[in-house]
Amino acid sequence: MEQPLDYQEKTAGRNMVTDVPVFSENDTLKDIEDFLIDRSSQFNSLDYIYLTDKINTLVGVISIKDLLVTVDKTLKASKIMVSNLVTAQVDTDQERLVYLALSHGLKSIPVVNEEGGFMGVVPYDTILQIFNHEVQSDVFKFGGIFHRIGDEYTSIHSSAIHMIRSRLPWLIIGVIGGTLAASLIAQFEELLSSFIALASFIPVMVYMSDAAGAQTEALIIRSMALDTKLNVRKYLTREVVVATVLAAISGLFAAFMAYVTRQNLILGVIIFFALFLSIIASVTINTLAPLILRKFKYDPALATGPLATIFSDIATLAIYLAVAMTLLGN
Amino acid sequence: MEQPLDYQEKTAGRNMVTDVPVFSENDTLKDIEDFLIDRSSQFNSLDYIYLTDKINTLVGVISIKDLLVTVDKTLKASKIMVSNLVTAQVDTDQERLVYLALSHGLKSIPVVNEEGGFMGVVPYDTILQIFNHEVQSDVFKFGGIFHRIGDEYTSIHSSAIHMIRSRLPWLIIGVIGGTLAASLIAQFEELLSSFIALASFIPVMVYMSDAAGAQTEALIIRSMALDTKLNVRKYLTREVVVATVLAAISGLFAAFMAYVTRQNLILGVIIFFALFLSIIASVTINTLAPLILRKFKYDPALATGPLATIFSDIATLAIYLAVAMTLLGN
Numbered sequence: 001m002e003q004p005l006d007y008q009e010k011t012a013g014r015n016m017v018t019d020v021p022v023f024s025e026n027d028t029l030k031d032i033e034d035f036l037i038d039r040s041s042q043f044n045s046l047d048y049i050y051l052t053d054k055i056n057t058l059v060g061v062i063s064i065k066d067l068l069v070t071v072d073k074t075l076k077a078s079k080i081m082v083s084n085l086v087t088a089q090v091d092t093d094q095e096r097l098v099y100l101a102l103s104h105g106l107k108s109i110p111v112v113n114e115e116g117g118f119m120g121v122v123p124y125d126t127i128l129q130i131f132n133h134e135v136q137s138d139v140f141k142f143g144g145i146f147h148r149i150g151d152e153y154t155s156i157h158s159s160a161i162h163m164i165r166s167r168l169p170w171l172i173i174g175v176i177g178g179t180l181a182a183s184l185i186a187q188f189e190e191l192l193s194s195f196i197a198l199a200s201f202i203p204v205m206v207y208m209s210d211a212a213g214a215q216t217e218a219l220i221i222r223s224m225a226l227d228t229k230l231n232v233r234k235y236l237t238r239e240v241v242v243a244t245v246l247a248a249i250s251g252l253f254a255a256f257m258a259y260v261t262r263q264n265l266i267l268g269v270i271i272f273f274a275l276f277l278s279i280i281a282s283v284t285i286n287t288l289a290p291l292i293l294r295k296f297k298y299d300p301a302l303a304t305g306p307l308a309t310i311f312s313d314i315a316t317l318a319i320y321l322a323v324a325m326t327l328l329g330n
Numbered sequence: 331m332e333q334p335l336d337y338q339e340k341t342a343g344r345n346m347v348t349d350v351p352v353f354s355e356n357d358t359l360k361d362i363e364d365f366l367i368d369r370s371s372q373f374n375s376l377d378y379i380y381l382t383d384k385i386n387t388l389v390g391v392i393s394i395k396d397l398l399v400t401v402d403k404t405l406k407a408s409k410i411m412v413s414n415l416v417t418a419q420v421d422t423d424q425e426r427l428v429y430l431a432l433s434h435g436l437k438s439i440p441v442v443n444e445e446g447g448f449m450g451v452v453p454y455d456t457i458l459q460i461f462n463h464e465v466q467s468d469v470f471k472f473g474g475i476f477h478r479i480g481d482e483y484t485s486i487h488s489s490a491i492h493m494i495r496s497r498l499p500w501l502i503i504g505v506i507g508g509t510l511a512a513s514l515i516a517q518f519e520e521l522l523s524s525f526i527a528l529a530s531f532i533p534v535m536v537y538m539s540d541a542a543g544a545q546t547e548a549l550i551i552r553s554m555a556l557d558t559k560l561n562v563r564k565y566l567t568r569e570v571v572v573a574t575v576l577a578a579i580s581g582l583f584a585a586f587m588a589y590v591t592r593q594n595l596i597l598g599v600i601i602f603f604a605l606f607l608s609i610i611a612s613v614t615i616n617t618l619a620p621l622i623l624r625k626f627k628y629d630p631a632l633a634t635g636p637l638a639t640i641f642s643d644i645a646t647l648a649i650y651l652a653v654a655m656t657l658l659g660n
Contacts, residue, residue: 107455128435164576192529254508254509
């Protein structure tokens with residue numbers, strides 16, 4: 001029989017334990033109880049007794065509680081077992097185990113092979129540890145930190161050198177992206193010189209595009225983590241409506257503020273169109289990036305790293321300067 | 331006896347169940363087994379049997395498995411019980427339950443009052459749901475989304491109106507913060523006009539300060555979530571070293587890139603000093619904000635919202651323009 005180490009990392013197979021009690025559905029409760037009393041120390045986990053048919057197909061479980069409280073021990077196990085089990089395949093992604101446990105309130109999840117044959121069980125504490133690692137991994141990616149999950153359980157004990165190595169890469173990539181952005185703006189320096197107020201509003205354009213992007217990422221990453229069969233069409237339809245409304249309101253408000261503080265109508269008009277378009281662009285980039293990554297079997301949370309932000313920032317600056325060029329008739 | 335609803339929200343007391351089997355440590359295994367067989371249906375959770383002394387102090391537990399496999403049923407419960415239990419107080423924060431379960435591999439956590447009296451148990455599925463809600467809450471705050479946890483389990487089923495209402499507030503605050511930033515820059519428009527290359531590097535300054543701040547937030551929020559007794563002094567000492575090194579390397583690299591792309595030495599020097607100082611400022615703001623919030627009993631994750639970013643951005647722009655003023659001798 002295959003052992004956990006035969007399976008790929010981050011699958012149900014890799015995380016299962018195999019030292020659990022397995023009996024035939026035709027064994028009597030007395031057979032099971034006698035065996036357990038004899039051998040209880042050999043089992044890692046003893047919440048459920050797993051029942052199989054002649055060809056090792058998992059057909060049901062009995063809780064230890066039900067075994068204890070059933071008075072007629074001559075009954076066959078199949079008489080009191082619970083069937084219709086929620087199971088995972090050996091190659092099920094470990095993130096899905098968390099989803100199954102959360103959505104069905106399960107303590108442990110039996111693992112079966114393609115033929116339904118019983119292979120093992122992912123116990124409670126493993127599911128909680130997987131959840132913790134996934135969360136840590138997602139939050140760190142969100143924050144732009146390179147972190148090899150499993151190397152370090154928490155960060156307080158990591159050395160300063162380790163912390164620098166996990167934080168520096170994205171900062172260096174940020175400098176490169178920022179220099180690209182600076183080179184883009186440099187092409188428009190004549191425009192900026194002739195209408196210097198435009199420069200003052202660069203930070204608000206970049207900030208708003210990043211903020212809308214971060215919201216988009218947080219929502220889609222959580223939605224995908226909670227529901228691995230996320231209805232993408234429904235999600236996108238709603239996101240289009242939401243993004244358009246948010247972009248319109250934010251654009252109008254920013255234009256109003258720009259007009260009030262600078263008493264310049266054309267500046268307000270530029271801010272409105274540029275912010276409207278750049279929020280739409282940012283939401284689009286930050287929605288599609290994780291979906292595309294998932295399509296190609298990469299971890300969608302990779303997109304929450306700073307790369308999508310750098311793309312959005314450059315797109316935002318290009319939109320801002322192009323809108324200004326167009327409206328100022330340069 | 332107090333019931334769960336008597337306790338404040340988000341405490342162990344509020345999340346406990348009370349329909350669990352409780353016996354005296356002096357009961358025999360036979361007494362317990364007979365009672366359970368008779369009344370098994372009345373218990374919500376049946377993994378452990380909780381044992382108390384005469385004055386209801388929790389003294390130990392027996393797992394259902396140990397009850398089943400112990401042959402001599404005339405033994406007193408105290409003979410096979412596990413003592414030295416990990417427990418929560420009725421007013422323990424629910425986030426700490428997740429930490430206890432993770433760090434001790436616990437299925438369920440007994441809840442006691444100030445005198446050690448047994449009050450109830452927080453079961454496995456509740457701990458997992460609490461963890462899920464905390465994660466959802468943290469990720470949403472990180473992304474700048476107002477979300478009343480508990481109202482909506484996932485987001486895919488929320489209406490577009492609900493999504494707009496939870497995303498718009500931070501965008502509006504962002505516009506206000508951005509307008510403040512624009513007004514700050516407007517004070518320096520003469521400087522910018524006379525040295526327009528400075529305008530090109532505004533986005534990289536803002537981006538880098540945000541990136542360093544986001545890393546800081548992700549680390550400190552996770553460290554506090556995983557270890558509610560985080561050693562702040564040790565954490566800060568390391569963070570000072572890490573931030574200084576990151577700021578120096580990023581500053582030097584950005585200065586080098588600015589010099590190479592613009593062939594302007596003074597621009598490089600300005601970029602170095604400004605980026606060095608603004609990364610230090612951003613790390614400081616983003617480290618202190620959650621610590622101060624926690625000190626005053628607010629949720630530290632509030633600081634991961636966009637407010638700390640807006641403060642950092644304005645600080646960064648002020649530093650950038652002040653450094654440029656000083657070095658250009660205006």
